[in-house]
Amino acid sequence: MLSKIAAALQLNLPFFDAPPAVKLGERSAWLDGRPVTYQLRRSKRKTIGFVIDEKGLTVTIPRWLTLKELETALQDKARWINLKLIEWQRFQELQLQSAIRWEHGGEIRFMGEALRLRLDPSVQGVQRQGHELAVGLQHKASTEQIRDRVHGWLQAQAKTHFAQRIDHYATLLGRAPTRWGLSSARTRWGSCGADGAVRLNWRLIHHQPDLIDYVIAHELAHLKELNHGPRFWKTVEQLFPAYQQARGRLREIREPSETLS
Ligand SMILES: [Zn+2]
Known part of the structure; x- marks a missing residue:
């Protein structure tokens, strides 16, 4: 025991x-x-x-x-x-x-504005009509069909709009990218390579014009300064004076999860 x-x-x-x-x-x-x-x-x-x-x-x-x-x-x-x-x-x-409802009556965001989706088989392709986005599809179209059509339209709009803004800032800066294209990266809004190639996320087209401008000014400023030092931010400021405010707002948007490079 x-x-x-x-x-x-x-x-x-x-x-x-x-x-x-x-x-x-x-x-x-x-x-x-x-x-x-x-x-x-x-x-x-x-x-x-x-x-x-x-x-x-x-x-x-x-x-x-x-x-x-x-x-x-x-x-x-x-x-x-x-x-x-x-x-x-x-x-x-x-x-x-x-979360977007890809259906008749659903809503998408285009340059900061809400556009209501209207499915209408009599429409050619996709057309913006005021606060509506008319999509040439039957009401019974599938989610994927609607999304593909609308994404296609958004990407085409992004291409046109970004091209104009790149021209604008390239003139101000006195330097233009060697080439540029759309990206659909999940994690970045934009990038600029050492070879002078700029990539811009097409999803930026959902957001207000000044946010788009800020991202473009940011990437183009990298054509002069390929870093995030004080001289880089000075260049951004010359192109886009209200950059700090836009930068803050962009940070609040979490899709793509962060940022710029
Ligand atoms: Zn950067």
Whole structure:
């Protein structure tokens, strides 16, 4: 009897004790007054990682981390985590609201304005008529058919409009891109290569003319300064004086997820 207790006690001596395994997978914690569910994963790195995206919060921890250390790290980051989770939630709600219904009566955005889709088989191709976009299709056309037609129209508009604005800023700058084209990158609005080739995301055509101008001025300024240093921003300012405001607004639009290069 006594020896059994002694054996049990001995097993509890810290030296022999393996660190309690932190259970991976879905876990929850109380952070800054809010219950938060998260995914816990192991990582080979030596630091704790926090990622917040459409799946929520994912925490990656090094192998040796104890439950107590994990808890401390979570509490340290509690405010940031909650802030970012709320931001994501808002963004997802916004995206849901702005999801386009590809059907008769659906709405698209064109240079910052709302255009209502009108399916009308008597129309040739796609035609803008005031606040409507008339699409030459039957009412029973499929989502894909409607989307392809409208995307085609938007891309054609983008090509014409961007070409005019490139001309305008190239004249101001005294330099023109060697070539330019539309892109449909998910992560950038525009880019400018060392060879002077400019790419502009056709989805910019959804947004206000001044945002489009800012992106074009930004990319063209790279023809002089292929960096984001003070001289670069000075050049942008000469082309597009209200650039700071446009830059801020562009950052609020999350599709494509960021940015310019
Ligand atoms: Zn840039």
